[in-house]
Amino acid sequence: MIETELTRCVASFHPGATGVTGAAKLSGGASQETWTFDIVHPSGTIGAILRRAPPGYGAAPGRAAGLEAEATLMQLAHDAGLPSPKVMHVLTPEDGLGRGFIMARVEGETIARKILRDEEFAKARPMLARQLGRIIAGIHGLPRAKLPQLRGLTATKEIEDLAREYHSFNWPRPVFDLALRWLRDHDPGPSSEVTLVHGDFRHGNLIIGPDGVRAVLDWELAHTGDPMEDLGWICVNSWRFGEIDKPVGGFGSREDLFAGYAEAGRKVDPDRVMFWEVMGTLRWGVMCCGMMQRFRLGPDHSMERAMIGRRASETEIDLLRLLAPRGR
């Protein structure tokens, strides 16, 4: 039972803790799990989250920053006053819980459809885009010297990575070829400024309450590169959940996002943002095809994975809307 190990572990970093209750797995693939639990303490119960690779799972896969790097980034963001959970403990081998970290649990909503439709978020929605602009500017402004070791990414490298992955599927998609060709023809070259890039700044990784953004999660894809990548990714149509006329997450405008970014003292390059939006749309399409491959070849023979394969065509229509818009 994981509560036994957790009880021993929390006592080591939170003196006076008498145990844990309510441990439940929120999500988990084979190599990475997220658990919620409460730390019992005489002065009050504290909500906590464990993010870990269970014992026996070592190195992070190809693109992942690694759990230790995630913990460092989350703490850096927290210390900079950005909405980020406080990291309570980084796991050690003595904890017997695998690799990972424990952070404070932030209450709120991550499900896009609720954030976009439910009444309790009605007041927050109009201010989210500007707020996210300020937050992502803060992330891009985190001091390079304090960052953990991260992979570096350029537009040119990302195009080649996507092309290689697409070709590995051995299934022709002329719209993807059109997008790859467009990306190569419009590659803006290395960014004049290289910063920390969150890498997955979108619905699902943002905890939102009626008062706005409460936390940015999931630094798994963090890297260094062109800061405009994060602004383009959050504008990808796949994250608008039907609200296609509100490019930022289905709740806001690019103008508001850019205004928030500028308010925090950083400069937007709208052409680069658009370039990364095309890249992001193709990237999600390639990821959908990858899910289908894992369904067919891997041990996870799930309907969900299979059906995500049939969402690649959503990115094809979005690519055509971006690259070959029809007369209106």
Add this chain to the structure above:
Amino acid sequence: MQDEPTPTELIKAVADFLRNEIAPAIKGHNSFKLRVGINALDLVTRQLVLAEAGDATEAARLKALLDTDGTLMELNRALSEKIAGGEVDLKTAGLSEHLWQTTMDKLAVDQPNYASYKRELGNKV
């Protein structure tokens, strides 16, 4: 010749049963998975109804565009290579129309409720 009912009718009957009788009685994560399963059956039904005509017109467009013959897979591979190599691009007569029609026909099967698709349905060239 196989007998009736058709595969389409059988799958639709199963999907309707799951949707109307079973889904209301299932809770939690399995309810989500059941919905995914029903969506998959609905997708298969749409493909059985729509794919033959869509594939035929797609093949005809590809043969005209590429001036060659072959299976649908071979033709798509040839088009992919020509686009990748820059021999064919959006200035090529018929390419944009072909990609749009092919994509619309795919979404009619895959995700007919996708907002971009619904918008473009009302935005024909």
